[in-house]
Amino acid sequence: MNIEIIKTQTPKQKPDQKNLGFGDYFTDHMFTMRYTKGQGWHSPKIEPYAPIQMDPAAMVLHYAQEIFEGLKAYRSPEGKILLFRPDRNFARLNVSAKRLCIPQIDEEFAIKALEELVKIDADWIPTEPGTSLYIRPFIIAMDAHLGVRAANELLFTIILSPVGAYYKEGFNPVKIYIETEYVRAVKGGTGFTKCGGNYAASLAGQEKAHELNYSQVLWLDGREHKYVEEVGAMNVFFKINGTVVTPSLEGSILSGVTRMSVIEMLKSKGYNVEERLLPIDELIAAAEAGTLEEAWGTGTAAVISPIGELFCDGKVYKLNDGKIGETSQMLYDELTGIQWGKLPDTFGWTRVIG
Numbered sequence: 001m002n003i004e005i006i007k008t009q010t011p012k013q014k015p016d017q018k019n020l021g022f023g024d025y026f027t028d029h030m031f032t033m034r035y036t037k038g039q040g041w042h043s044p045k046i047e048p049y050a051p052i053q054m055d056p057a058a059m060v061l062h063y064a065q066e067i068f069e070g071l072k073a074y075r076s077p078e079g080k081i082l083l084f085r086p087d088r089n090f091a092r093l094n095v096s097a098k099r100l101c102i103p104q105i106d107e108e109f110a111i112k113a114l115e116e117l118v119k120i121d122a123d124w125i126p127t128e129p130g131t132s133l134y135i136r137p138f139i140i141a142m143d144a145h146l147g148v149r150a151a152n153e154l155l156f157t158i159i160l161s162p163v164g165a166y167y168k169e170g171f172n173p174v175k176i177y178i179e180t181e182y183v184r185a186v187k188g189g190t191g192f193t194k195c196g197g198n199y200a201a202s203l204a205g206q207e208k209a210h211e212l213n214y215s216q217v218l219w220l221d222g223r224e225h226k227y228v229e230e231v232g233a234m235n236v237f238f239k240i241n242g243t244v245v246t247p248s249l250e251g252s253i254l255s256g257v258t259r260m261s262v263i264e265m266l267k268s269k270g271y272n273v274e275e276r277l278l279p280i281d282e283l284i285a286a287a288e289a290g291t292l293e294e295a296w297g298t299g300t301a302a303v304i305s306p307i308g309e310l311f312c313d314g315k316v317y318k319l320n321d322g323k324i325g326e327t328s329q330m331l332y333d334e335l336t337g338i339q340w341g342k343l344p345d346t347f348g349w350t351r352v353i354g
């Protein structure tokens with residue numbers, strides 16, 4: 001398929017790179033591609049960034065048939081444009097698609113389209129330390145139809161947003177609220193997919209956390225409220241007595257690209273890493289005994305987010321004196337070093353656009 005390219009006649013002014021925040025600014029162009037039943041995916045285009053026209057009955061607005069991805073492009077010190085494991089993101093998009101009855105996309109084609117788009121908006125990749133170009137691919141159901149069924153018409157879009165730090169704390173410990181009432185996902189549901197509905201269901205817990213001045217929610221499993229699952233938009237790791245423990249993928253948590261990269265990196269450095277069910281009682285006991293040495297979240301947006309405090313059932317547990325732990329620091333330095341092209345990529349994770 002040939003991608004039609006329509007360039008903007010009115011380029012926007014670029015934001016101040018020192019105050020990007022996260023997800024507030026968008027580049028000059030976007031990629032779009034349509035799906036029509038019987039015809040498949042068609043009409044790929046790079047066109048000026050603009051509002052999407054849809055019918056008020058568009059199915060996504062009513063039944064939330066929507067999936068998305070999140071990855072980043074970085075500008076290396078030599079001026080090259082780097083992507084971090086984009087193949088993993090588009091493979092996961094298809095995993096999400098399958099669960100939400102959305103037709104599969106051609107992963108290689110989608111990566112090519114993304115590369116074309118990033119090249120066209122290359123001037124938007126920020127270069128200040130800690131900044132990058134966040135990439136948001138998403139697919140939505142477009143049929144004007146109010147009966148519940150899988151869509152026959154869909155729109156695949158990629159938009160780009162120059163970003164700074166995800167959390168206002170930057171690379172500093174965040175405070176985490178352990179939610180014991182609401183749940184985010186259950187086995188058999190959509191927890192392993194990146195779909196908007198999961199996030200809609202998480203907002204109430206998030207609000208509770210914010211009221212108590214905690215920045216993120218740590219979710220427990222949906223059936224027994226017994227096992228640790230993940231944090232809002234991050235997978236979670238704990239260093240207990242020298243061993244790194246992270247919840248195993250049981251169908252209700254997302255298989256994070258950062259998570260899998262962190263596991264690989266830790267193993268390559270000789271760490272003992274366990275992917276298993278982690279009871280919240282074990283975690284709290286470790287915190288009380290002083291053997292919970294470190295905790296951190298992993299995700300594309302924040303990369304590594306050290307955890308300085310846990311709140312569970314009215315009790316507060318401080319971790320590592322609220323300071324950044326050595327493993328979190330090492331992972332942040334090594335991972336962002338590879339992502340920004342400042343350290344050699346011995347894992348083969350980087351894709352150079354060119």
Ligand SMILES: *Cc1c(COP(=O)(O)O)cnc(C)c1O
Nearest residue numbers: 233234235254256257258299300
């Ligand atoms: C995106 C996301 C993550 C992190 O995945 P990465 O691929 O590392 O960015 C973790 N949990 C949830 C719920 C997510 O949506």
